[in-house]
Amino acid sequence: MAEIRLRGLTKHFGEVAAVSGLTLEAASGELVALLGPSGCGKTTTLRMVAGFETPTAGRIMLGERDVTEVAPERRNCGMVFQHYALFPHLTAAQNVAFGLEMRQVSRSEIARRVAAILERVGLGGLEGRFPRQLSGGQQQRTALARALVINPSVLLLDEPLANLDAKLREEMRFYIRSLQREFGITTLYVTHDQAEALVLADRVAVMMDGVLRQFDAPEEIYHRPRSAAVAAFIGLTNLLPGRVASRSKDALVVETPAGHVRGRGVTGLGPGARAVVSIRPEHIDLDGDAAGPPDSADGPNRLRGVVAERTFLGAITDFRIDVGGGVLVRVQGRGSAAHRAGDRVVVSFAEDTAWAVPADEGRPAADRAAGER
């Protein structure tokens, strides 16, 4: 299987830079998710790899082959489109056979391979159906079969689950993952759904405004984001703006409006730097403030506050805690459901769950803190 290498890939639409200087590698057999909000350039990137858009600058390598100027039909990329793009005038089997016919494969060979792959994706018996006679999930699997049957050198998936209902989406995530592993095919997977990216990908490339912001394994992206923007985009988090007070080898202390926070942080974040501390709501403990003397509440990473809002979410309960200094801290947990709005509480979190990143230039990170999803 071929690896995918993008070198300084850039695409301008008129004045607008959809993708700027994107450099990225997907190793052979790896599944890389291109993740970002809509308009971040991830789909444009995929379309350039497929050959539907011509890069303004940069190179695209599939294996040892430079395909930057190769027509789409000669790239041998399997692609699954967002709306599947199944040919409505052809049956499921004819759709799957299309790519093989284009490759001049013999009739008997086509019949054999189409039957095999349809069986593999669980569509045996439905080969004679037209796309409109298939359910959303079945269409999705037909599209996958059509892309895989040609033995493509790479697989490109454009938001393949965006049009399925929530339950089916979850099922298909694992299905796509296992299929990809089985075929061992290098895959680019475009999505705006961070959960999807974290579950599926070997590595996640977070794109914003046409620029690659971070390219790492899912755990790294989630626990050790490189910037406030990535931290805010991935999952739910509290972002406390402040200034680095001191730094030892591992730990650092950040002065925030709500008090001092001890945590870990991005290398290179020295004393005096403007920083944002990210603390995930599920890493925060909530305790009543009534017990014990007032002083006992204070300590490293212990903040006093008042429950401003409490929302029952089923398995967990969501709190917004006013910790003073104009900071609302979001807390989610199972054990602390007893607290009510107006209760005085203490929030606390372990040192290794607070993660400091440099403050984004010119963008007030606090505004995009906890409240966002």
Add this chain to the structure above:
Amino acid sequence: MAVLARGEIAPGRAPARDAARHLLVAPVAVLLFGFFVLPYLNLLVISTMTPSPTAAYLRIFTLSNYTRIAGDAFTWGVILHTLEIGVLTTVIALAVSYPLAYHLARAPRARKGLLMALVISPLLVGVLIRTYGWMILLQDTGLINQALAALGLRALPLMYNDLGVMIGLVHVFIPFMVLAIAGPIRGIDPELELAARSLGAGFWRTFWRVTFPLSVPGVVAGTILVFVLTISSYVIPSLLGGFKVLTVPILVIRTITELFNWPGGSAFAILFFAITIAVLWAYLRALGRAAHPAA
């Protein structure tokens, strides 16, 4: 086609690929330029040539073709009469088509196909055939007068006059008007009308304050289309008017095919086209003023 295929192999190498793509439009572009734009330009030129009894025209520049028409009371009478028929036909067609368009636009989905077919099929039967049908109905010994006679009533002159011409014209242009108006009406959210009714407006008030204003673009398009088609129609005024009703197209065709005065006919046709555009311009201005009284 081979060129097209070669151009496509290297996507984005713009010049070759774009040139090949433009081959798609080339035949139509050539046809339109060579046999539509040029003939009209030529028409303009010919209208300033000197007519001649022995040749199609003499290549001598003159404006007399225009000045002669401009100073001729008889010609102006025909022009005014043509415009009068145009305005009357348009107004009647609008009054008749509006309810039909409303009915069509708000018809249940299942019945819409049939109703559309009823509106469109007359459009597909040649004008000549429909006019023939009207002649059977309207002539002095036609079906309508037969029926009147059977009832002991006097026969009515329904044909070879303005009335017959306008019946034929209204009939021919109803489908155009209906289609132009039904589009915008279909785009009006029925809930707007319900909202007006719930706020206490009666049927007519709802119609005049909500439905009609929102359908005005269709009405404007429809009236312009019908007016232009009416004043330039030839078959219906000739046949249902029996050459007793004179309109500009009849006069122009006569000048060209019977008097063989091509420059004169061309000048007349161009002049009338200009008058038509002036009338439409005045109409649109009047509409604009009605919409923004302050301005």
Add this chain to the structure above:
Amino acid sequence: MVKSGERRWLALAAAVLYVFLLAPVVIVVIAALNSGTYLRFPPEGLSLRWFQSFAHSRTMVRSFKFSVELAAIVTAIATVIGTTASLWLVRFSGRFRTVMRLMMIAPIAVPGILTGIALLIYFYAIGWGKSGGLWELVVGHTLICIPYVVLIVSAVLVRFDRSLEEAARNLGAGPLVTFRRVTLPLIKGAVISGAIFAFVTSYDEFNISLLLHGIGTVPLPIELFDYLRFSFDPTLAVAGTISIAMAVLVVLITERLVGLEALYLG
């Protein structure tokens, strides 16, 4: 929504208008099947004598054949170049899109009589007009048939999902194979429908034919017009009935292939 009382009035008005719209058309069919020369009430009985009379009229049959031949040539040309032009208009046109779009519709927006006159004088100026008239008529008719093909085909192309073509390219089909295997099968309905409209438009065309026809090349509408000016027997009604039958077919096929509502009401 209209209250039921008003709705009933509206339905009644609509019904009266539909009768008005269809009356002359129905009358023509009745006249063709009526045995008498004049239509009277009660009708004098069914007969096919006027169909025979039509078949025996040499000028009528010749004009009918000529009109069909002319319409066939025009349809073939207008459909092919109109479809490719629609593709260009929807897919590739850049700066000149608005101008070209207006230009393509213009022939049905300006008075046909005027176009006829302009073409007559132009053909004379460039030295055509001696070849017997067929090609002059083909050009004139093609001009006014192209707008219909373009309107119908581009209406469907605009809604066409481009990712289907991308999928085909992705699976290894070149641009021409993609057009033949994916695009064309999916816009086939619109193309056929455009062709039918072109045929009927040419078959019924009057204004341009009036000015461009030659001695051996008289399309049926011109023949009927001359006939109507001087005589009045139901042989004409037969020609009309053929035309009406064609119209009914067209409506049925179009509704089937494209949907009349989508076509006319956007």
